[in-house]
Amino acid sequence: MEPDGALEPHSLVELSVRRLRHEILSGAFAPGERLIEEQLTQRFGTSRAPLREALRSLGQQGLVEHLPRRGVRVAELTPTDVDELFGLRDVLERYAMQTALPLRDGQSLEGLAEALDGMAAAVEADDPFSENEAHRRFHVALVELAGHRQLQLVYEPVILKLQLYMAANLRREAEQRAPSTGVARHRRLFDAVSSGDAAIAIDALTRHGARTYIG
Numbered sequence: 001m002e003p004d005g006a007l008e009p010h011s012l013v014e015l016s017v018r019r020l021r022h023e024i025l026s027g028a029f030a031p032g033e034r035l036i037e038e039q040l041t042q043r044f045g046t047s048r049a050p051l052r053e054a055l056r057s058l059g060q061q062g063l064v065e066h067l068p069r070r071g072v073r074v075a076e077l078t079p080t081d082v083d084e085l086f087g088l089r090d091v092l093e094r095y096a097m098q099t100a101l102p103l104r105d106g107q108s109l110e111g112l113a114e115a116l117d118g119m120a121a122a123v124e125a126d127d128p129f130s131e132n133e134a135h136r137r138f139h140v141a142l143v144e145l146a147g148h149r150q151l152q153l154v155y156e157p158v159i160l161k162l163q164l165y166m167a168a169n170l171r172r173e174a175e176q177r178a179p180s181t182g183v184a185r186h187r188r189l190f191d192a193v194s195s196g197d198a199a200i201a202i203d204a205l206t207r208h209g210a211r212t213y214i215g
Contacts, residue, residue, distance in 0.1 A: 012046055016054035019044055024063055024074055025167045026129040031076040035064060062161035075164060082165050085158055092155045093142060094202050100145035101198040111141030112190055120183045131182070132167050136160070138186055142193065 020040070023029050040051055055072050058064045065075050077085070103109075118134035136159055143155045185208060192204030 012050035013053045013057070016044060016046055016050050017057050020054055020058055021063060022129065024058075025132055025163055027167065029074045031074050031164060033074045034070075035072045035074065037071075060157075062157055063164065075161070077161065077165055082162075085162050085165075088158050089139075089155075089162065090205070092151065092158065093139070093205055096143040096146040096148070096151060096155075097193070097198050097201040097205065099148055099151075101193070101201055102196040103145065104147075107145070109145075109190070109194060111144060112138060112193065115141055116183070116186055116190055119186060120180075123180060123183055128167070132163055135166060135182070135186070136163055142189075145193070 020035075029035065035055065037048055037051060041048055044051070055064055055066070059066050059072070063075055064072050066072050115134050115138035118137065119131055122128075122131035122134055139159050140152075140156065143152060146152075189201075189204050189208045192201045195201065
């Protein structure tokens with residue numbers, strides 16, 4: 001924090017990243033919509049420098065696209081993109097389970113349990129954005145069990161990009177299924193991982209990975 005109480009530049013960038021990410025994943029900005037700097041600075045009450053850095057960061061995460069001479073827009077995923085990303089997620093999560101299970105002494109499932117509780121609370125509060133965030137945290141925590149840094153670095157951009165698809169499909173799922181369905185699906189996966197048996201966990205991943213709504 002600077003002496004006068006103003007946020008430091010890196011804090012302004014982080015704040016802009018969080019705000020933009022929330023707006024994109026909550027549907028305030030639609031896939032393919034142009035993001036105009038002047039409008040965003042007024043909307044968020046920030047200057048252009050941290051906003052541009054935030055857009056650059058979101059571009060690295062795959063949530064926005066920088067187009068030559070056409071500015072920035074919210075990323076759009078084609079059906080092929082979604083299929084490829086889910087395929088990558090499936091392979092990486094299977095490998096994570098093969099590597100992680102049985103769990104090492106002292107290793108816990110606290111991260112998975114907290115994310116599952118977050119999903120249940122978000123469903124109860126009818127908060128699709130928080131449900132989507134908890135869903136991401138659950139799958140990240142699943143892969144973290146492997147204790148494999150390079151796997152984590154490869155996996156996180158995949159799950160971030162899939163959040164665009166998941167945000168839309170949470171709304172579709174809510175229209176066609178009971179709100180608790182997604183929580184129950186992840187609780188079954190949690191129970192399979194809790195068994196400590198890699199074969200059981202991988203079988204649960206196979207059953208869990210239906211792509212009609214979200215994985």
